[in-house]
Amino acid sequence: MVTYNEFAALDIRVGKIIEVLDHEGARKPMYKLKVDLGAEIGIRNLVAGIKPWYAKEELLNRNIIMIVNLEPKIIAGAPSEGMLLAADDGERAVLLAPDKDIAVGSKIR
Secondary structure: OOOHHHHHOOOEEEEEEEEEEEOOOOOOOOEEEEEEOOOOOOEEEEEEOOOOOOOHHHHOOOEEEEEOOOOOEEEOOEEEOOEEOEEEOOOOEEEOOOOOOOOOOOEOO
């Protein structure tokens, strides 16, 4: 269990994927993404293990939900500055996304 304050400390926002590259240095199939989080935060790099479920074309210009205040990490030699959110049933992963258009950088509350 986490407390409400622990949950409230997460900065979760809407981002738009603006670049998708294969992560050649990774052991597992992964993408390197650039995500636009609006003027306040800017563009972040992400490493995401969603390649088995999404083609590059499906991801480009797609809005996603992302945690932006995680400590940056190097994954297989590439920087990852946040985490996208997805549902995973053990068979596939499905990205979480807003159901209507909303500005990138919008906070999830």
